[in-house]
Amino acid sequence: xxxxxxxxxxxxxxxxxxxxxxxxxxxxxxxxxxxxxxxxxxxxxxxxxxxxxxxxxxxxxxxxxxxxxxxxxxxxxxxxxxxxxxxxxxxxxxxxxxxxxxxxxxxxxxxxxxxxxxxxxxxxxxxxxxxxxxxxxxxxxxxxxxxxxxxxxxxxxxxxxxxxxxxxxxxxxxxxxxxxxxxxxxxxxxxxxxxxxxxxxxxxxxxxxxxxxxxxxxxxxxxxxxxxxxxxxxxxxxxxxxxxxxxxxxxxxxxxxxxxxxxxxxxxxxxxxxxxxxxxxxxxxxxxxxxxxxxxxxxxxxxxxxxxxxxxxxxxxxxxxxxxxxxxxxxxxxxxxxxxxxxxxxxxxxxxxxxxxxxxxxxxxxxxxxxxxxxxxxxxxxxxxxxxxxxxxxxxxxxxxxxxxxxxx
Numbered sequence: 001x002x003x004x005x006x007x008x009x010x011x012x013x014x015x016x017x018x019x020x021x022x023x024x025x026x027x028x029x030x031x032x033x034x035x036x037x038x039x040x041x042x043x044x045x046x047x048x049x050x051x052x053x054x055x056x057x058x059x060x061x062x063x064x065x066x067x068x069x070x071x072x073x074x075x076x077x078x079x080x081x082x083x084x085x086x087x088x089x090x091x092x093x094x095x096x097x098x099x100x101x102x103x104x105x106x107x108x109x110x111x112x113x114x115x116x117x118x119x120x121x122x123x124x125x126x127x128x129x130x131x132x133x134x135x136x137x138x139x140x141x142x143x144x145x146x147x148x149x150x151x152x153x154x155x156x157x158x159x160x161x162x163x164x165x166x167x168x169x170x171x172x173x174x175x176x177x178x179x180x181x182x183x184x185x186x187x188x189x190x191x192x193x194x195x196x197x198x199x200x201x202x203x204x205x206x207x208x209x210x211x212x213x214x215x216x217x218x219x220x221x222x223x224x225x226x227x228x229x230x231x232x233x234x235x236x237x238x239x240x241x242x243x244x245x246x247x248x249x250x251x252x253x254x255x256x257x258x259x260x261x262x263x264x265x266x267x268x269x270x271x272x273x274x275x276x277x278x279x280x281x282x283x284x285x286x287x288x289x290x291x292x293x294x295x296x297x298x299x300x301x302x303x304x305x306x307x308x309x310x311x312x313x314x315x316x317x318x319x320x321x322x323x324x325x326x327x328x329x330x331x332x333x334x335x336x337x338x339x340x341x342x343x344x345x346x347x348x349x350x351x352x353x354x355x356x357x358x359x360x361x362x363x364x365x366x367x368x369x370x371x372x373x374x375x376x377x378x379x380x381x382x383x384x385x386x387x388x389x390x391x392x393x394x395x396x397x398x399x400x401x402x403x404x405x406x407x408x409x
Contacts, residue, residue, distance in 0.1 A: 236351025
């Protein structure tokens with residue numbers, strides 16, 4: 001007998017205790033190799049006929065260890081691994097990490113850099129939501145929406161590549177500002193995309209909102225009360241679809257969000273359909289924020305005047321000895337962050353993300369703990385599955401919109 005099989009049998013016994021007196025009990029593995037789990041997630045389902053009596057998510061197949069890895073990297077280098085968590089919202093991850101570090105450093109980020117961060121974070125939110133909408137619709141049999149959504153995603157990836165040279169792992173938001181000066185023509189490219197987006201979102205809505213098959217697969221499915229979701233630590237569109245108008249961009253504004261006018265989409269039914277409506281409206285509101293950022297973008301520098309933290313301009317290095325010395329020290333020794341601890345929450349496309357960073361005064365973090373929304377939202381899986389039909393599990397799973405890299409850290 002294979003020792004691995006024996007170990008797996010023991011694990012199954014731990015996760016799936018016998019239910020005496022249940023002759024129709026069946027245990028079914030959903031994943032980890034399954035197209036509708038959106039990553040390497042395994043869900044152990046216990047069935048009584050077509051009813052799910054128990055659902056146990058089994059995570060860890062994508063474990064990266066990046067929390068521990070962050071302790072062995074310089075403060076600026078950690079930005080690059082935040083991209084690998086939620087790869088659909090990498091710019092939100094960058095922002096969530098740099099804010100507490102800047103708080104410890106007590107550096108002031110210029111207004112232009114702050115507004116650019118808002119603009120990029122909202123483009124990242126649109127990118128994440130169109131990928132979710134396309135894949136979720138595909139799970140439920142609506143293939144046309146998938147192609148339309150990925151058409152918009154391609155435009156967004158080209159915009160990200162224009163800014164950073166990378167389509168996905170951009171690492172563009174850095175401690176003190178931005179990695180590079182915004183390129184020529186960026187505003188025209190973003191404006192052209194945003195100008196045509198509302199019409200395209202209306203097209204998505206027309207294809208799905210009154211579609212009888214989509215309605216049957218989503219309305220009244222995977223309902224969970226707001227109180228239960230809050231007890232489980234769920235955040236983001238899932239609690240807004242349950243009736244709570246909570247958005248960190250409004251409740252605890254960061255990076256100049258208090259200067260933007262937008263609405264928090266809220267629904268009451270807390271089912272798959274309500275989550276669809278909330279995310280669809282969030283795309284429209286993000287486009288509204290981007291338009292305001294384009295129209296009101298301040299002039300000025302795109303990174304802080306903090307020579308001990310931010311690399312100096314190359315032109316200064318050619319003429320100023322101090323700039324050359326600072327460049328040499330940052331590159332060879334790294335950035336030193338004063339002792340302390342900080343946490344700043346950020347509203348990512350999936351909910352609250354935050355980095356609790358601890359510094360001992362060195363050039364590397366002493367501790368980086370990541371509060372990711374996907375991990376919190378995944379806690380609601382049993383509540384959405386148990387007592388429901390097995391046919392509804394795919395719709396319920398897709399409505400959670402988690403990313404496994406955000407879970408297995």
